[in-house]
Amino acid sequence: MHSAILQPVVVLIAWTLVMLVWMLITRLPAMSASGVDLGQLRGTKPADADQGLPAKVQWKAHNYNHLHEQPVLFYAVALVIAFTGTGDGINAWIAWAYVGLRIGHSVWQATVNQVSVRFALFLLASLALVALTLHAAMAVF
Template identity: 60%
Template structure:
């Protein structure tokens, strides 16, 4: 068992986050142009302020990108800790792949149809995988 197996899901979610970043700007910049928003004249503000002027389906990508900067930070921390601690293989690697697959599915749902209950169900399943990883790290590092 390779204890670095868990780094595959880490690299995959990092790459997926960058794909969502590209998708966000590939849709947002043309939408801003259509809305006659001159970014060169904008001062301050946040992406959230664009919620009022851009179509929701454009902003869904931005909202998802922001979500990928939230809970996955816990995933990165626990996955790296498990890898460093020699516990990144086996079940922990499988849980990490499940987490990443579910987060990618969550992104695809949010960026396209954005059905909230579908998103929530996928998010809840991903969260359970993350909780299991956190418990395994706690058991391995604290209760060993």
């Protein structure tokens, strides 16, 4: 089965891996510079790193975590749309908009992190997700 909506799904997965690498190449040196010994860490929470590492380093980690939250719904709804044969046309375009907005959100959060712009990107992406969800509902009900 080929569905155009699967292309943005793969791109967002690939982008999540890009953010993983970006996080690692900035966070590991910062941890070393801060005297953090990974071999000595036990039972830490993400908030613990916020206290010991520079904010700009943590922004990448925060975004990587964000890419495992709402995008999970995107993956699910995109698969529903693909399985129902409605993943081309407008749904593919909305999915590309969602992915573009999420990538923009990532770059913004990882570099500038001004919350008002970040929130606007998140809100627009959320609206795209709502539209995809409505289209998926129309296809299955």
